[in-house]
Structures are given as C-alpha cells and as structure tokens.
Amino acid sequence: MRSATMPPVDPRSKSALAVHRRHVLSAGVSTAAVSMLTRPAASQVPEAQRDPRDPLRLSFHINDRDFHAALDPRTTLLDALREHFALTGTKKGCDHGQCGACTVLIDGRRVLSCLTLAATVENARVTTIEGLANGDGTLHPMQQAFVDHDAFQCGYCTPGQIMSAVACVHEGHAQNDVQIREFMSGNLCRCAAYPNIVAAVKQAAPLMKET
Numbered sequence: 001m002r003s004a005t006m007p008p009v010d011p012r013s014k015s016a017l018a019v020h021r022r023h024v025l026s027a028g029v030s031t032a033a034v035s036m037l038t039r040p041a042a043s044q045v046p047e048a049q050r051d052p053r054d055p056l057r058l059s060f061h062i063n064d065r066d067f068h069a070a071l072d073p074r075t076t077l078l079d080a081l082r083e084h085f086a087l088t089g090t091k092k093g094c095d096h097g098q099c100g101a102c103t104v105l106i107d108g109r110r111v112l113s114c115l116t117l118a119a120t121v122e123n124a125r126v127t128t129i130e131g132l133a134n135g136d137g138t139l140h141p142m143q144q145a146f147v148d149h150d151a152f153q154c155g156y157c158t159p160g161q162i163m164s165a166v167a168c169v170h171e172g173h174a175q176n177d178v179q180i181r182e183f184m185s186g187n188l189c190r191c192a193a194y195p196n197i198v199a200a201v202k203q204a205a206p207l208m209k210e211t
C-alpha cells in the first residue's frame with residue numbers, strides 16, 4: 001500500500017529551488033521595505049553616519065529666481081532643471097556630453113548640464129533658455145536672430161545652440177564665420193541648420209555689444 005504522506009523533496013530538485021527562491025525574495029523585499037520605512041531623514045543623521053545616497057537639501061539661483069529641492073547627490077543639473085524645476089527648455093540629447101543640447105550658463109560661462117552635478121552649482125547663477133528674454137517678453141538679440149534667419153528646423157538643438165552662441169559672443173569668439181563655426185562646434189544639429197546658425201550669430205553679436 002502506498003503512503004498518503006508527501007515524499008521527501010530532493011533539495012536539488014526544481015520545486016525545492018523554487019520554494020527557496022520565493023523565500024529569499026520575500027525575505028529580501030520585506031527587509032528592504034522595513035529598512036526604507038525606518039530610515040531616518042538625512043537631516044536627522046549625524047554627518048559622519050549619513051548614507052552618501054541620502055537626499056541633499058539644496059538651493060539654486062536660476063534665471064533670477066530661487067529654487068529649493070531635496071536631491072539625490074548624483075542628480076545632474078540637467079535632470080534637476082527638467083524634472084524638479086519644470087525648466088524643460090534645456091534639452092537632453094545624448095546625456096553624455098557629446099551634443100551640446102543641454103548647454104546652460106553658469107555665472108555666464110557655458111557648461112554641459114548633463115555632465116554637471118546639481119549640487120556643485122548651489123551658489124552659482126544659472127541661466128537657461130527660459131531666462132534669456134526680457135520680463136516683458138522681448139526676445140534676447142540671439143533668440144531674435146535665430147528667428148530672423150530661420151536657424152532651426154526641428155528645434156531640438158536650438159536652446160543649446162542659443163545658450164552656446166550667447167557665451168560665444170561674450171567670449172569674443174564670434175569675429176568671423178570661421179571662428180563662429182569653430183567655437184560653436186560643440187553644438188550638433190541633426191537638421192544641419194549650420195549656415196543659418198552662423199548667420200544668426202553674426203547678426204546678434206553687434207547687437208549684444210550695444211545692450
């Protein structure tokens with residue numbers, strides 16, 4: 001007569017492994033959940049004991065306005081602008097420092113915001129494409145020149161192009177076509193609007209000196 005009890009499970013069998021996996025996963029999940037619920041806020045923990053991934057409370061001065069946020073220390077300036085401060089004019093192209101779409105000004109100097117940690121610009125003056133026009137809506141001479149010369153097609157690279165062009169003029173690198181091409185070469189345009197971009201920079205440069 002056959003026994004009614006379950007036969008012993010071979011610990012190397014598939015069913016034994018599945019039970020073991022389920023146990024490990026559920027134990028892992030509940031441990032992580034408890035850990036998240038009981039983890040104190042960064043501000044309550046002595047500095048020496050802080051987890052380097054704990055959010056930092058940071059303040060920023062962007063386009064003459066103050067912004068505050070608690071950010072993961074690894075947050076880039078580009079992600080802070082777009083995802084935390086709703087300043088989506090600055091574009092994410094490659095996210096690897098290769099296309100220039102994310103260019104913004106830090107204390108007047110152009111930087112790639114995808115390669116800049118937000119925490120490093122806490123006390124700096126950040127200018128994005130949203131901060132270029134006057135308060136009354138009058139476009140910056142460089143913005144107007146891009147419109148006048150139709151210096152874009154899809155427009156995705158345009159905010160980065162304009163921010164870079166503003167800095168290019170301030171650096172004194174917009175004296176002629178060759179110089180403009182050279183010092184704007186970090187800003188790629190897949191639509192190849194380059195001749196019109198050069199024409200726009202040439203139009204705006206003298207007007208910027210007057211303002």
Ligand code: FES
Nearest residue numbers: 093094095100114
């Ligand atoms: S998105 Fe920053 S360089 Fe391309």
Ligand code: FES
Nearest residue numbers: 153155189190191
């Ligand atoms: S206008 Fe389309 S990428 Fe430059």
